[in-house]
Amino acid sequence: MPATTASTSSHPVIAFIGGGNMASAIIGGLVGQGHPAQQFEVVEPWDEARAALRQRFGIEAQAAPGPQLARAELVVWAVKPQTFKDAALAAAAHTGHALHLSVAAGITSDSIARWLGNGRIVRAMPNTPALVGKGMTGLFARPEVSAEGRALVERVIATTGQSLWVSSEDKLDAVTALSGSGPAYVFLFLEAMVQAGTDMGLTPAQAHQLAVATFQGASELAARSDEPPEVLRQRVTSKGGTTHAAITHMQACQVPEHFVAAMRQAEKRAKELAAEFGG
Numbered sequence: 001m002p003a004t005t006a007s008t009s010s011h012p013v014i015a016f017i018g019g020g021n022m023a024s025a026i027i028g029g030l031v032g033q034g035h036p037a038q039q040f041e042v043v044e045p046w047d048e049a050r051a052a053l054r055q056r057f058g059i060e061a062q063a064a065p066g067p068q069l070a071r072a073e074l075v076v077w078a079v080k081p082q083t084f085k086d087a088a089l090a091a092a093a094h095t096g097h098a099l100h101l102s103v104a105a106g107i108t109s110d111s112i113a114r115w116l117g118n119g120r121i122v123r124a125m126p127n128t129p130a131l132v133g134k135g136m137t138g139l140f141a142r143p144e145v146s147a148e149g150r151a152l153v154e155r156v157i158a159t160t161g162q163s164l165w166v167s168s169e170d171k172l173d174a175v176t177a178l179s180g181s182g183p184a185y186v187f188l189f190l191e192a193m194v195q196a197g198t199d200m201g202l203t204p205a206q207a208h209q210l211a212v213a214t215f216q217g218a219s220e221l222a223a224r225s226d227e228p229p230e231v232l233r234q235r236v237t238s239k240g241g242t243t244h245a246a247i248t249h250m251q252a253c254q255v256p257e258h259f260v261a262a263m264r265q266a267e268k269r270a271k272e273l274a275a276e277f278g279g
Contacts, residue, residue, distance in 0.1 A: 011039045012152065015072035015098070017087050019044030019053050019061050022103055023078040025130045029159025031057055041068050043091070069094035074152060077102040077112070081277045088115035099149045101156070105176055106273025109142050109169060119144035122153045125175045126160060128183050135161030136182075138175030140168070177266035185259075186215060 014030070016023040019042045027040060042061035044050050050061040062068065069075065069091055075098045079087050084107050092115060100121045102112055109121045119142055126137040137157050141150050150165075157163045166172060190211050197207025222229055237243045250256070 011035050012073040013039050013041065013071045014156070015041040015043070015069050015075045015095070016078055017043050017065070017075060017091060018078035018080075019046075019049045020078060021128075021131060022126060023076065024053070024056070025135070025160050026076065026078075026156060027053075027057055027059070029133065030156065033159060041072055043069070043087075065091035065094060067094055070097070072098050074099045074101060074156065076100075076156070077104055079104055081106050081273050084277065085111075085115055088112065092116045092118075099145065099152065101153055105180065106173075106270045106277065108274050108278050109140070111274070111278035113142070120149060121145070122149070123169065123172055124153070124157065124163075125172050125180045126157070127179050127181075130160035133159070133161055136179040137161065137163040138172055138179065139163055139165045140172055141165070173267045173270040176270040177263045181263075181266045185262075190215065 011034075014035075016027065023042070023044075027042075030040075031037070037058040040057075040059050042050075042053055042059055043063075043065050044053065044061045045063050050063070053059045053061045065087075072095065075091070075095050077084065077087070077100060081104050084102075084104050095116065096118055098118070098120070100112065100116060100118060101124055102109070102121065103124045103126055105125065107123075109119075109123050112121050112123075113119045122139060122141045122145055124137050124139050126135050129135045130137070137160065139153065139157070141153070145153075154163060166175065190208075193211035193214075194204060194207040197210060198204050202210070222232060225232060233247070237247055
């Protein structure tokens with residue numbers, strides 16, 4: 001590691017390429033655990049985002065990559081897939097020694113390694129509940145990543161919620177379809193439940209409270225139970241009752257089948273992103 005790297009075992013220097021919502025979620029979690037502001041380097045081209053990082057965390061972000069990145073032990077790539085290649089080529093000269101963690105959807109580690117000239121790469125697929133410390137992140141490490149590198153990534157991601165490792169990179173497309181895009185599916189169902197509640201005479205605020213609390217409670221029950229969701233559903237669904245009427249209508253309309261098909265479309269799009277922006 002270069003002599004310019006000011007890092008300690010407890011608080012390594014971490015660089016972020018991109019300073020938007022996901023980067024801010026990770027930075028916020030690390031700061032909350034005592035990571036000093038001076039142990040971050042952030043590259044963020046937008047003036048407003050740099051100002052927000054300064055105001056919220058006391059971090060002086062830079063508009064473009066430069067020698068300051070050589071301090072970093074870990075570089076977190078929080079950029080959009082379509083801008084990743086240009087950002088990587090601009091930063092590669094300063095980050096050859098570092099471990100790299102990408103949270104960009106669809107961009108393969110082979111592409112990242114080619115652009116950076118560095119195979120020490122972990123790919124992550126987080127989701128937006130990371131913004132409130134309740135995220136779920138899928139992780140894949142290339143063989144060049146050491147056990148210490150994996151442990152560092154785990155510590156960083158733990159500030160945003162849970163994580164799990166997958167054994168092959170192609171499984172990240174399934175993670176993307178399931179948990180990466182998953183919050184939007186929940187929000188879509190919440191929209192429908194709130195609409196139904198207001199149609200049945202509740203106020204929007206009442207319907208929203210009931211719907212959100214129901215998702216929270218059901219998720220917590222599933223998390224604490226040793227039984228699969230199918231069994232939990234059956235226990236709520238008394239034959240001839242109100243829940244049975246709703247569930248059988250959904251099944252008659254093939255809602256589960258359409259839902260699975262929709263998730264396969266998300267998986268397909270993740271693969272397309274790799275082909276589209278990984279050249």
